[in-house]
Amino acid sequence: MQFWEKELETLQRKDLEKLQLERLRATLARASQSAYYGNLYKSKGIIPESIQSVDDIRKLPFTTKQDLRDNFPYGLLATDQQNVIRLHSSSGTTGNPTVVYHTKHDIDSWANLMARSLFAAGVRDTDVFQNICGYGLFTGGLGFQYGIERLGCLSIPAGAGNSLRQIKLMQDYGTTVAHAIPSYLGRLYDVFIENGLDPQRDTKLHTLVIGAEPHTEAQRRRIEDMFGVKAYNSFGLSEMNGPGVAFECTYQNGLHIWEDAFIVEIVNPDTLEPVPDGEVGELVMTTLDRHAMPVIRYRTRDLTRIIPGECSCGRVHRRLDRITGRTDDMFIIKGCNVFPMQVEGILMKASEVSSEYRIILETINDVDEMIVEVELNKDWSADFWKEYEAVAKRLVHEIRDEVLAKPIVKLVEPGSIPKSEGKAIRVIDKRTSTVEQVIVSCT
Ligand code: AMP
Ligand code: ZN
Numbered sequence: 001m002q003f004w005e006k007e008l009e010t011l012q013r014k015d016l017e018k019l020q021l022e023r024l025r026a027t028l029a030r031a032s033q034s035a036y037y038g039n040l041y042k043s044k045g046i047i048p049e050s051i052q053s054v055d056d057i058r059k060l061p062f063t064t065k066q067d068l069r070d071n072f073p074y075g076l077l078a079t080d081q082q083n084v085i086r087l088h089s090s091s092g093t094t095g096n097p098t099v100v101y102h103t104k105h106d107i108d109s110w111a112n113l114m115a116r117s118l119f120a121a122g123v124r125d126t127d128v129f130q131n132i133c134g135y136g137l138f139t140g141g142l143g144f145q146y147g148i149e150r151l152g153c154l155s156i157p158a159g160a161g162n163s164l165r166q167i168k169l170m171q172d173y174g175t176t177v178a179h180a181i182p183s184y185l186g187r188l189y190d191v192f193i194e195n196g197l198d199p200q201r202d203t204k205l206h207t208l209v210i211g212a213e214p215h216t217e218a219q220r221r222r223i224e225d226m227f228g229v230k231a232y233n234s235f236g237l238s239e240m241n242g243p244g245v246a247f248e249c250t251y252q253n254g255l256h257i258w259e260d261a262f263i264v265e266i267v268n269p270d271t272l273e274p275v276p277d278g279e280v281g282e283l284v285m286t287t288l289d290r291h292a293m294p295v296i297r298y299r300t301r302d303l304t305r306i307i308p309g310e311c312s313c314g315r316v317h318r319r320l321d322r323i324t325g326r327t328d329d330m331f332i333i334k335g336c337n338v339f340p341m342q343v344e345g346i347l348m349k350a351s352e353v354s355s356e357y358r359i360i361l362e363t364i365n366d367v368d369e370m371i372v373e374v375e376l377n378k379d380w381s382a383d384f385w386k387e388y389e390a391v392a393k394r395l396v397h398e399i400r401d402e403v404l405a406k407p408i409v410k411l412v413e414p415g416s417i418p419k420s421e422g423k424a425i426r427v428i429d430k431r432t433s434t435v436e437q438v439i440v441s442c443t
Contacts, residue, residue, distance in 0.1 A: 114147020139242025
């Protein structure tokens with residue numbers, strides 16, 4: 001097995017924890033230089049010496065997205081602005097954006113984590129890497145770019161969209177690896193087919209890196225089959241740099257979360273108490289190697305679990321399971337708690353439909369309904385309307401069995417669901433009912 005940084009990736013657990021403790025204390029000292037953490041820790045009497053073991057992190061308060069927003073723009077900055085060389089920020093269409101600052105050291109450390117991640121997924125300096133991702137304030141562009149360059153691939157900073165151009169770039173330069181959000185890849189594939197091209201025959205692609213938005217295992221397998229490649233799951237969030245936080249190795253059995261750079265906790269989102277390995281809860285993360293803006297015990301809202309046991313690749317860093325949803329994307333319909341990924345899991349197993357879907361919540365005749373709209377596959381012609389009915393009925397049953405609420409399933413023509421520019425918008429809530437929903441247990 002080859003590693004990007006063998007020593008750090010295969011440390012003994014106790015040595016890794018020793019390194020985490022050292023870095024956690026240094027992080028605490030740094031964070032205390034910021035106005036926000038400085039005041040908070042002072043008021044609670046927290047000093048680096050309060051931390052005697054990694055588990056002592058539980059003595060520290062959580063940080064939420066709201067804390068970042070409330071202290072916009074510079075409240076969490078822990079160094080002179082002169083030392084800061086870049087910021088990334090969320091779009092901020094509602095309220096203050098969340099902004100994260102980086103020093104030279106931070107960018108360097110991030111590039112290294114990205115290179116390590118890509119190397120673990122089998123990418124090498126001989127690869128031609130096309131980054132199909134927005135460059136700018138979104139972290140997927142520059143975050144990947146620096147990692148690809150650090151690894152030594154020939155990088156193509158293609159940016160997002162313009163599928164015909166993407167295909168041309170792939171063909172002109174013999175792209176072997178590409179990174180894109182999963183919801184875009186189905187559309188890219190359609191453009192290949194519409195132009196009489198087959199990505200398996202007409203490109204040199206062998207690997208796709210997919211991430212930045214939730215997707216199911218079934219969706220990943222579809223992408224792999226369409227392109228004839230291996231597709232690796234990449235997880236990150238801008239508060240923790242962006243991509244390069246957790247990544248699948250070639251075993252594809254969970255995402256190694258780089259524990260020399262982050263402390264990971266999984267907590268029950270209601271009680272905020274830690275849950276045992278293997279149990280799903282909210283991911284809470286702490287930066288260990290960021291100078292400009294350390295973030296401590298950040299509640300990501302992402303739901304996942306630690307996969308117990310060791311990975312056959314030899315990396316000691318624990319593995320996260322794929323994200324099953326966010327505490328804030330769950331919706332309640334007919335008294336049942338539903339995560340969009342549960343619906344996606346059913347749809348992606350149906351060969352008659354494509355990967356394009358959305359869930360509309362709407363009040364019809366005073367009743368709240370869940371309408372699942374999904375595009376048919378291109379090779380399904382409108383002549384088969386009777387079969388459509390059977391397919392829709394089957395999907396209604398399968399979704400109801402999964403989420404316990406009966407949906408309305410609408411099979412729609414290919415290309416008819418509006419596409420968003422960036423990450424896919426899966427749920428549209430148009431409900432008008434003001435009556436508070438009765439929450440009953442559906443498990
Ligand atoms: P942003 O900070 O805007 O890049 O968004 C980060 C969020 O995107 C995370 O907190 C997750 O909710 C989601 N996300 C990123 N990567 C993945 C992934 N591989 N699987 C599922 N969700 C992801
Ligand atoms: Zn592994």
